[in-house]
Amino acid sequence: MCGRDVFGAIAQDVDTLMKTTAKFELAANFDFTRRVGQKYFVSNKLRGSFQEAVEFCSQQGLELALPHKDQENRILTQLFGDVDNVAWINVNNRAVANFQSDMKNQRLTFTNWEGGQPDESIQDTGCTTLLHNGYWRVTRDCSLNAYIICQI
Structure with a gap:
């Protein structure tokens, strides 16, 4: 050499x-940091609307969390202390219809939709939450007060 x-x-x-x-x-x-491979999920356990979540992560130079495999999806649910909690993930239909892409228009390679999801009746607006049990659910209420988790 x-x-x-x-x-x-x-x-x-x-x-x-x-x-x-x-x-x-x-x-x-x-306050909350979990590593999966080369990716880190971080949160201060703040809550806010989908837009507030996107803006918070962006202000940190990060992006809203989006699991790309089952292990990442399970790690994200570790943030939840209670059964009824949800967190925002980086999927909505503003970028591409039918919730098949992330906010950068990259096709989803992993999904964990709850039965009957994504809700195709939500066409004008909708944001995706990660439920305490690891399933993804679309909601019309993008102002929902959900956990904000970013990824590094």
């Missing part, structure tokens, strides 16, 4: 380490 290759590899390792350290530092600022 020539010197240039070694330095390039070292520079790449340092860059990866710096990005990982930045994630740790950011995650440490929250």
Whole structure:
């Protein structure tokens, strides 16, 4: 291996380490932090409307949580202390109809819809909640006071 290759590899390792350290530092600022693979879910256990949730995460330089596999979905429910609690997740029909994409128009690769969901009768507006049992449910009431969970 020539010197240039070694330095390039070292520079790449340092860059990866710096990005990982930045994630740790950011995650440490929250009351609730759970790591799944390379992703962190964070929350201060604040509640708000869907719009407030999106804005809060954005102001932190993050985005609203969206599980991409069953393990992530289960980890998110650890925030709940009571059976009746819900949290917002990064899916609504404003970006693409039928709740098949996230807010960046990326096709969902994982879903955990409750029976009868997504509710196709909700066409003009609707936001998605994660229920305490891990199922996803669409609601017309995007002003619902639900937990705000962001992802790093």
